[in-house]
Amino acid sequence: MSPATATIVTSTGLTVRRTTPTATAVKYAISNKPTRRTFQSSLRIGFRGLCVLVFLFVLLHRAIPLSTTLPLPWTQFTISIDRKVSVSTPSSIFSISLDIALIFAALLLGVSFLPREYTEESMLVMHDFGIQVSSTGTTRLSRTSQFIPLELIQDVVLHEGFTGFSVIYFLAVVVKGRSRLLVVFPNLLPKREILEEIWRDIRSRMHQRSVSLSVGSNPYVDEST
Numbered sequence: 001m002s003p004a005t006a007t008i009v010t011s012t013g014l015t016v017r018r019t020t021p022t023a024t025a026v027k028y029a030i031s032n033k034p035t036r037r038t039f040q041s042s043l044r045i046g047f048r049g050l051c052v053l054v055f056l057f058v059l060l061h062r063a064i065p066l067s068t069t070l071p072l073p074w075t076q077f078t079i080s081i082d083r084k085v086s087v088s089t090p091s092s093i094f095s096i097s098l099d100i101a102l103i104f105a106a107l108l109l110g111v112s113f114l115p116r117e118y119t120e121e122s123m124l125v126m127h128d129f130g131i132q133v134s135s136t137g138t139t140r141l142s143r144t145s146q147f148i149p150l151e152l153i154q155d156v157v158l159h160e161g162f163t164g165f166s167v168i169y170f171l172a173v174v175v176k177g178r179s180r181l182l183v184v185f186p187n188l189l190p191k192r193e194i195l196e197e198i199w200r201d202i203r204s205r206m207h208q209r210s211v212s213l214s215v216g217s218n219p220y221v222d223e224s225t
Helices: 039-063 098-113 192-206
Strands: 004-009 015-022 025-031 068-071 078-081 084-088 093-097 120-126 130-136 143-149 153-163 166-175 182-184 210-215 218-223
Touching: 025 192, 039 078, 039 098, 084 098, 093 098, 120 192, 153 192, 166 192
Parallel strands: 153 210
Antiparallel strands: 004 015, 015 025, 025 120, 068 078, 078 084, 084 093, 120 130, 130 143, 153 166, 166 182, 210 218
């Protein structure tokens, strides 16, 4: 049975996805990935496609040596591939071995897929187990993840803060033994309405007997049984 998924695109361009992997867990994933393809994303896709073609082309010549000469359009450069890769102009010529060219093509291909153009942060709430928060980095290889067991969670709060002259709201977990709050979605900082919905879902699933929602100096305390 596939997990139930609900997706919301906010006015600020954030995509909020709520998934229930199991009957006792819920995952919130927030991303600023564009829902529509932009000109910049089209350029990135075209560059990656070019990198793939270059890599496959050099790999083919490494496996089956053939003599190929390709004049580059709108330039005076000519690329010749035999057992070497040679780039020639009317006044000079530069040659490297096919193995080195293949390594360069592989590196170019890897670098083209390495950067991440968007940020995604998620929180997985597991009934009677705890909370896991994750965040992507600037590359596809970087990702941070942290699990907080239920017995270490003292509170889940919604606070307000200031950045410059703007008021922001953030969801945070009070962890036993730590002097600092663990902020959830620290980079994207969705609006208060989204955070409140997530907070109430956490409250109902974590089965805390006394959970406080602090917004500025106005605390809301729910004494649930």
